[in-house]
Amino acid sequence: MRHPITAQQVKELAAQLDASTRLLTAADGDDYEKIISRWADNAVKRAGAVAVPVSYEEVSKLVKFASNNKLDLAVRGGGHSTGGTSSTEGGLTIDLSGMRAVKVDKDSKLIVAQGGALWEDVDNAAFEKGLATVGGTVNHTGIGGLTLGGGLGWLSGLYGTVVDNLVAAKIVVADGRVLSVSENENTDLFWAIRGAGHNFGVAVEFTFRAYDQTNDVYAGGLVFTPDKLTLLVDGFNTRMKTPNPQATGMFLFAKPPSMPVAVVVANVFYNGDEAAAREYFKFLFDLEPVAVTAKMMPYNHLNALLNPLTTHGRRKALKAVTVTHHIDAAFVQELYNDYAQQVEKNPDMSASILGIEIHDTSKIQSVPLEATAFSNRGSYRPGIVGLEWTDPTMDEENRAWGRMIQAKCRQAVIDSKEFTEDTKTSLEYANYVEPGDLITDTPFGGNQQRLGMLKHKYDPDFMFNKTNPITPLRTELN
Ligand SMILES: Cc1cc2nc3c(=O)[nH]c(=O)nc-3n(C[C@H](O)[C@H](O)[C@H](O)COP(=O)(O)OP(=O)(O)OC[C@H]3O[C@@H](n4cnc5c(N)ncnc54)[C@H](O)[C@@H]3O)c2cc1C
Structure with missing residues (x-):
């Protein structure tokens, strides 16, 4: 059982910290409101105190204090968890925004x-x-x-x-x-x-x-009307029989306000020149996109491309989904229909997306599963339901819709026999999962048991417990 921080403990902590660490409470007004804000409004929780350290020694003091007092502890990096895993209701937050060097x-x-x-x-x-x-x-x-x-x-x-x-x-x-x-x-x-x-x-x-990485890269979106979906999926399947690791793609469903229906957007990346990129993604250009934003750019612009679609604020939830390596076009059509119906029925969700990522997985799969704790090394394709809405009374209902899609995708992969009880890799990508989502109690697949034993060694009192929590296993490590 972990506890909120009391006013007396805030005083004690302040006395232990050096002047470089800011310690904020609700009494600090706007500065406090700013520091507890998150990428998703629904991930905001009212911490009892937020510490903003700038040195490793100060982080150490904060962790020790939280340990000794059995405080509920949150750690905030970039603040993008939609499940509130970098926030605490009443506890202590260590906010790392002062450590960006x-x-x-x-x-x-x-x-x-x-x-x-x-x-x-x-x-x-x-x-x-x-x-x-x-x-x-x-x-x-x-x-x-x-x-x-x-x-x-x-x-x-x-x-x-x-x-x-x-x-x-x-x-x-x-x-x-x-x-x-x-x-x-x-x-x-x-x-x-x-x-x-x-x-x-x-x-x-x-x-x-x-x-x-000195060359410019080709990247951006190609927008298609939904009648092209099956051909687009077939095209990706054929292309991925001879993948080029220099290239990555994803396709997603979106409902831009300017379009009468939900559209299909293919986002492409090619680490080379435009002619080679257009040749590699010829199957997409041949489908006659209604708009193309892909272009050459310096590498450091690449990861800013999606920023306008992922701005801070409003209510949001991520749901990890998975589809088979060879993508089943009929199943994806079903997903499109679900998505299109949902955003039509509930226009407050129209900024939501449902996307599938298409990496060349050879490099990821060349690392043995047991070499690191990361267990999403299967050949199946990761995807994401990115839910967005404004009405706070719809939090549970909207999340439930995302979980329904998640469960449907999981079942389809199981039915395909690509994933069985014995499979040691895990299905849903851990970084897209929210608390309460998991439809498995072993999110780390074949690595779960070893992680439980290491948890017992390094965090027996279960202080770091917010993202895909691991129960300490009191079994001796060999
Ligand atoms: C818009 C968007 C785009 C995304 N794109 C990708 C992508 O391209 N690839 C991908 O793999 N994932 C992606 N994700 C998922 C992303 O990996 C997770 O949401 C991740 O947790 C965000 O990290 P953060 O530090 O911003 O979040 P936070 O909310 O700060 O933290 C999330 C979790 O990580 C912990 N944490 C953060 N920093 C530290 C630290 N330094 N030490 C210990 N614990 C820490 C927190 O305590 C919390 O449990 C994306 C998510 C969003 C919202």
């Missing part, structure tokens, strides 16, 4: 970023040195939450997940120690944070491997 070494091709950095901080600092690493496709998301859950991005076809490119990190664990983790130090914790990291401490620093 990024250093890039061109010679070693390493990026060292503090735990509160956003992807724009990393992308821009690396770009200045002619480098890039795998990162999120919306550059105002936090590197913290995204990395600790695995991390997929436009460069995943080439270089795998974000955690496949994580070389080292510094983690403040539940007893307050600041541990360096890598292939040489605290290797069990290094294994655990690469996919299930939200459960093991506060990541105050990440070191990522980077790659030369």
Whole structure:
């Protein structure tokens, strides 16, 4: 059982912190309201106190204080959780927004970023040195939450997940120690944070491997009327028989106010010139899109492309969905029909999307499942229902609709026999899951048991318990 922070404890904590750490409570008015705000309005909770540290030592003090007093503790990176997992009602929040420094070494091709950095901080600092690493496709998301859950991005076809490119990190664990983790130090914790990291401490620093990225890239959207959906899916299926890791695509359903019906948008990325991109995605151009926004751009503009569609505010929920590797066009048509009906029936949800990502999965699957905690290494295709609405009385109903789609997708993959009871990979991508969503009690698949044992070693009192929580297992580790 974890507790809210009392006024007396706020005083005690303030006395222990140095002057560099801001400590805010509701008495701080607008500054407090600003610091508890989140990407999704429904993820806002009224913390008893919010600390904004700028040093690893101060984070350590805060974690120790929360541990000793059994406080409900939230850690805030970029603040994009829609399930409120970086917020606490009455407890203590460690807000990492004061720790966004990024250093890039061109010679070693390493990026060292503090735990509160956003992807724009990393992308821009690396770009200045002619480098890039795998990162999120919306550059105002936090590197913290995204990395600790695995991390997929436009460069995943080439270089795998974000955690496949994580070389080292510094983690403040539940007893307050600041541990360096890598292939040489605290290797069990290094294994655990690469996919299930939200459960093991506060990541105050990440070191990522980077790659030369000096050429411009081709990226953007192609908009289609819904009658093209089956041909579009067939086209992706054929294209992915001979995938090129330089290219990644996704398609999604959206209902722009200017269109009479829900449309299908293919977002494409090609790490090369326009002629090669158009050749690779010829099947899409041949379908005569009604609009094309894809164009050449410097690499550091790529992850800003979706920003106008993902602005802060309003009520939101993400739901992880999965479809089969060879995408069933008839099933996707059914999903389109569900989506189109829902946004027509409930126009308050019309900014919602339903999308399927199409990576070349070879690189991700080349890493054995047991090599890291990240367990979404199946060949099936990750997707997302991005729900958005304004009416607070509809929170549960709208989420329930998303969960219905989630369950339907899961069942379709199970029926296809691509996923069985014995499959050790997990289906829904952990970073798109909200509390209450999971239709499995082992979100980490074949890695679940080892994670339970490591949880007992590093966080036996279950302090880091908000994202895909892992129950400590009191079994001895070998
Ligand atoms: C618009 C949008 C786009 C997205 N795009 C992608 C994408 O391209 N690829 C992808 O893989 N995922 C993507 N996601 C999902 C994303 O990975 C998760 O939502 C992630 O949790 C966001 O991290 P954050 O730091 O911004 O969130 P927060 O709300 O701050 O944190 C989420 C969880 O991570 C924990 N956390 C955050 N930072 C730290 C830290 N430094 N140490 C310890 N715990 C920490 C929090 O405590 C919380 O449990 C996207 C999400 C959104 C909303």
